[in-house]
Amino acid sequence: MGGAAPSALVWQRAEPSYWWAPKGEEASWLTQQYQASPRYPVKFWLQAGRFETQGPNGGIYRNTLAFEKVLREKGYTVSFHPWSSGHDYAAWCEALVYGMRDFTGLASQRKPSTPDVAKHEIFNSAKR
Known part of the structure; x- marks a missing residue:
């Protein structure tokens, strides 16, 4: 299917937010x-x-936690990555790298720890 399914979805339900809900519905609609x-x-x-x-x-983080819980209860395979970040380009770039690595099967058998900005090499070198 490649991009056909997402393309059809966007065509029918164009919306910039993943947590979109029909007018008058709660954010937890999905x-x-x-x-x-x-x-x-x-x-x-x-x-x-x-x-x-x-x-x-509770925003994207709490909505994602609730979504993950429901998916697991339904028996879905779920990989959830809560990161020490906000809603920003730095987090999205890192998520893209980790997500593509996981989707392509290039992930190692050992799961990496959850990224923590405060422990990152670049962050610590700037404090010196």
Whole structure:
């Protein structure tokens, strides 16, 4: 399917936010849809910053935690990466690298620890 499915989805439901909900619905609408539906043959790779707490229902971080919980309860394969970040380009770049590595099968058998900006080599060298 490649890009056909996402392209069709965007065409039908164009919206810049992953946590989109129909007008008048809660931000947890997507989570509720998965909770009420049969299990689909897909896997999930989720990432959210621990500081993404602004917005409805506790923001992207708490919504992602709730979504992950529902997916696991339904029996989905879920890889969730909570990072010490906000909603920013630095986190997205790192998520893209880790996500592509996981999706392409290039991930090592040993899972890397969750990235922590405060422990990063560049951050620590700047403090010297």
